[in-house]
Amino acid sequence: MSNLKTLDHAAAAEIFIKDEARTDWHDDTLWFVRQKRDKAVHGIAEWEQLREWASEIKNHTLSNLDNYLIAFEKQAEANGIKIHWAADALEHNQLMHKILKDNNISRIVKSKSMLTEECHLNDYLKKQGIEVVDTDLGERIVQLRDEAPSHIVLPAIHLKKQDVSETFHEHLHTEEGNNDPQYLTEAARQHLRDHFIQSELAITGVNFAIAETGGFVVCTNEGNADMGAHTAKIHVACMGIEKIIPKTEHLGVFLRLLARSATGQPITTYSSHFQKPRSGQEMHIIIVDNGRTKQLGRADFRNSLKCIRCAACFNTCPVYRRSGGHSYHTAVAGPIGSILNPNLDMKANADLPFASTLCGSCSNVCPVKIDIHEQLWKWRQVIVEEGYVKPEKKIAMKGMAWLFSNPKVYRWAGKSGRWFLRTMPFLGNNKLNVWYKQREMPEAPKQSFHDWYQQNKNK
Amino acid sequence: MKVGLFIPCYIDQFYPQVGIATYQLLKKLGCDVDYPENQTCCGQPMANSGFSPLTGGCDKNFVANFDAYDYIVAPSGSCVLHIKEHLKDDKNPEKAQKIRNNIYELTEFLVDILKVEHLSSNFPYKVGFHTSCHGQRGLHLSSMTERVLPQFSKPEQLLQKVKGLQLSYPERKDECCGFGGTFCVFEEAVSVKMGKDRIEEHQKNEVDYITAGDVSCLMHLEGILKRQGSKVKAIHLAEILNHE
Numbered sequence: 216m217s218n219l220k221t222l223d224h225a226a227a228a229e230i231f232i233k234d235e236a237r238t239d240w241h242d243d244t245l246w247f248v249r250q251k252r253d254k255a256v257h258g259i260a261e262w263e264q265l266r267e268w269a270s271e272i273k274n275h276t277l278s279n280l281d282n283y284l285i286a287f288e289k290q291a292e293a294n295g296i297k298i299h300w301a302a303d304a305l306e307h308n309q310l311m312h313k314i315l316k317d318n319n320i321s322r323i324v325k326s327k328s329m330l331t332e333e334c335h336l337n338d339y340l341k342k343q344g345i346e347v348v349d350t351d352l353g354e355r356i357v358q359l360r361d362e363a364p365s366h367i368v369l370p371a372i373h374l375k376k377q378d379v380s381e382t383f384h385e386h387l388h389t390e391e392g393n394n395d396p397q398y399l400t401e402a403a404r405q406h407l408r409d410h411f412i413q414s415e416l417a418i419t420g421v422n423f424a425i426a427e428t429g430g431f432v433v434c435t436n437e438g439n440a441d442m443g444a445h446t447a448k449i450h451v452a453c454m455g456i457e458k459i460i461p462k463t464e465h466l467g468v469f470l471r472l473l474a475r476s477a478t479g480q481p482i483t484t485y486s487s488h489f490q491k492p493r494s495g496q497e498m499h500i501i502i503v504d505n506g507r508t509k510q511l512g513r514a515d516f517r518n519s520l521k522c523i524r525c526a527a528c529f530n531t532c533p534v535y536r537r538s539g540g541h542s543y544h545t546a547v548a549g550p551i552g553s554i555l556n557p558n559l560d561m562k563a564n565a566d567l568p569f570a571s572t573l574c575g576s577c578s579n580v581c582p583v584k585i586d587i588h589e590q591l592w593k594w595r596q597v598i599v600e601e602g603y604v605k606p607e608k609k610i611a612m613k614g615m616a617w618l619f620s621n622p623k624v625y626r627w628a629g630k631s632g633r634w635f636l637r638t639m640p641f642l643g644n645n646k647l648n649v650w651y652k653q654r655e656m657p658e659a660p661k662q663s664f665h666d667w668y669q670q671n672k673n674k
Numbered sequence: 675m676k677v678g679l680f681i682p683c684y685i686d687q688f689y690p691q692v693g694i695a696t697y698q699l700l701k702k703l704g705c706d707v708d709y710p711e712n713q714t715c716c717g718q719p720m721a722n723s724g725f726s727p728l729t730g731g732c733d734k735n736f737v738a739n740f741d742a743y744d745y746i747v748a749p750s751g752s753c754v755l756h757i758k759e760h761l762k763d764d765k766n767p768e769k770a771q772k773i774r775n776n777i778y779e780l781t782e783f784l785v786d787i788l789k790v791e792h793l794s795s796n797f798p799y800k801v802g803f804h805t806s807c808h809g810q811r812g813l814h815l816s817s818m819t820e821r822v823l824p825q826f827s828k829p830e831q832l833l834q835k836v837k838g839l840q841l842s843y844p845e846r847k848d849e850c851c852g853f854g855g856t857f858c859v860f861e862e863a864v865s866v867k868m869g870k871d872r873i874e875e876h877q878k879n880e881v882d883y884i885t886a887g888d889v890s891c892l893m894h895l896e897g898i899l900k901r902q903g904s905k906v907k908a909i910h911l912a913e914i915l916n917h918e
């Protein structure tokens with residue numbers, strides 16, 4: 216599974232859009248989810264109040280993150296859970312590997328963890344000769360295809376049922392050409408059941424970790440986190456440091472927001488609460504930083520750590536819907552990914568904050584009120600300042616800035632064939648007129664407004 | 675009440691008719707309107723591309739031109755939003771602040787300040803309204819589908835006063851058209867696809883015109899309409915409100 220960047224967002228999006236029918240299908244499918252979300256939230260009179268509460272709880276938690284994490288650790292340990300701390304992705308993977316080695320484990324199932332995607336755990340373990348089986352249906356499908364998830368809630372949303380049928384035929388020996396969703400789901404279920412039964416260790420993510428109780432909650436629609444955790448001898452939960460909330464009473468706010476924002480459901484089918492290992496079982500939690508404290512220290516971007524990974528910003532984003540998740544070349548795609556990933560690697564992800572029209576829909580759909588589009592704007596400033604910008608673009612911008620700072624030059628330039636707007640956007644781009652590729656140019660009128668005004672102001 | 679008319683650079687150069695309509699409309703409604711003649715651009719193209727340190731010249735020029743007015747009005751939500759959020763004057767911060775407080779998008783000015791009750795306009799056509807994002811979500815000119823708040827729309831309030839006009843919305847009422855400033859060239863494929871999708875929904879409503887409060891969205895949609903050889907035309911809201 217390669218997450219290595221090969222193309223920037225614009226180039227990858229162009230390839231995606233070439234298949235226009237498929238792009239339309241992708242767009243419609245996600246728009247359908249967005250509409251379900253709208254229906255679900257417009258039935259809740261106090262929706263905006265819930266968002267405000269969620270945002271305040273998260274703000275408060277982020278301001279006291281160290282205290283809450285320590286309280287959580289203490290409480291969880293008192294419950295008999297083993298806590299591990301990982302500074303970065305590598306350390307997370309090494310810790311996991313150590314648990315596997317110490318217990319001599321080879322059969323592993325995993326459920327609901329974008330964090331392990333972010334850390335590239337599967338790749339890491341594969342190199343050590345260990346295979347992990349993803350048990351979320353969508354995740355299993357992309358895993359069989361050796362692809363990355365393209366969406367954090369609907370990881371295989373870029374695939375049609377025909378694609379799934381082909382994949383299953385190849386890997387699970389289902390009937391060729393049988394695209395019946397029920398048949399395919401049943402095949403996946405049987406296949407996963409075998410893995411569940413045999414698994415010795417289950418990895419899950421964490422949606423919410425509660426400082427007060429030392430317990431945590433995992434939300435799944437398929438119940439697979441439960442299946443894994445309840446059959447395996449060892450349960451390892453991986454969480455980012457930002458997953459903490461202070462008290463159990465705060466859960467209600469987030470559980471109401473999460474499922475509605477994600478899929479339009481009133482609540483996720485399974486909200487599994489884990490508090491302590493059952494007798495004979497071991498339970499571990501790996502608490503991961505991986506750039507989060509750095510982001511916490513960036514005043515303009517700390518707000519992004521409030522994210523509860525509902526993906527509402529993906530579904531609402533007109534750019535995401537038309538460019539596909541893989542065009543973002545990162546584990547977390549979409550608008551939120553575009554503000555989280557430059558923090559992890561600014562150079563590799565310098566294109567992402569520009570993959571937006573700044574329409575602002577993401578910020579307004581976000582259940583925890585992250586100012587996503589404003590952060591995109593701010594990242595653009597940082598990226599240019601740090602020099603991750605093409606020199607042609609810089610020259611063009613400087614030229615424009617000069618032109619607009621000098622009213623006389625501006626008017627002269629406008630008059631001489633009204634060329635300036637014609638050339639303006641494309642100066643940075645030597646392939647000449649990109650606008651014209653699929654759009655006509657605006658007609659150049661004889662007179663500017665300025666000229667008209669001079670002639671008519673005293674009439 | 676002295677009103678300074680701000681006609682953004684690309685409207686000045688390519689869509690003077692929008693500037694003319696805005697000017698005439700404000701006059702008709704009794705405003706004392708002036709067009710400061712040394713104005714150029716608000717600086718948004720640079721700032722949105724990540725080059726906000728390069729907007730100093732634009733800022734300086736803007737303050738020099740508009741400092742003296744009680745109100746500044748422009749037929750472009752996105753330029754107004756840029757000024758509101760980012761105009762700076764390090765030497766005279768109070769001047770920049772005054773402008774930021776007093777700048778209005780046209781429909782906002784007509785509804786909130788002039789409190790226009792009647793319009794003498796007449797426009798007997800089927801018109802599809804495109805909700806421009808910066809005006810809607812940035813300046814709160816209308817409610818949006820994402821939020822659970824009372825519904826309202828300042829531009830619609832005005833369009834409903836126009837005789838003969840049949841207003842329609844695309845199915846996705848407030849989806850972005852894909853212009854997005856320099857996004858329209860640096861992300862050309864997505865930009866055009868978004869524009870095509872917007873147009874298709876309007877065409878389903880069999881409109882004669884697509885209108886909006888931002889010329890930038892319209893320029894982009896018009897470019898695609900013309901390339902397609904469509905009969906549908908793009909027209910700025912000010913032109914409709916000024917049409918008799």
Ligand code: SF4
Nearest residue numbers: 522523525526528581
């Ligand atoms: S940024 Fe907001 S909308 Fe996007 S995934 Fe996170 S919580 Fe959901």
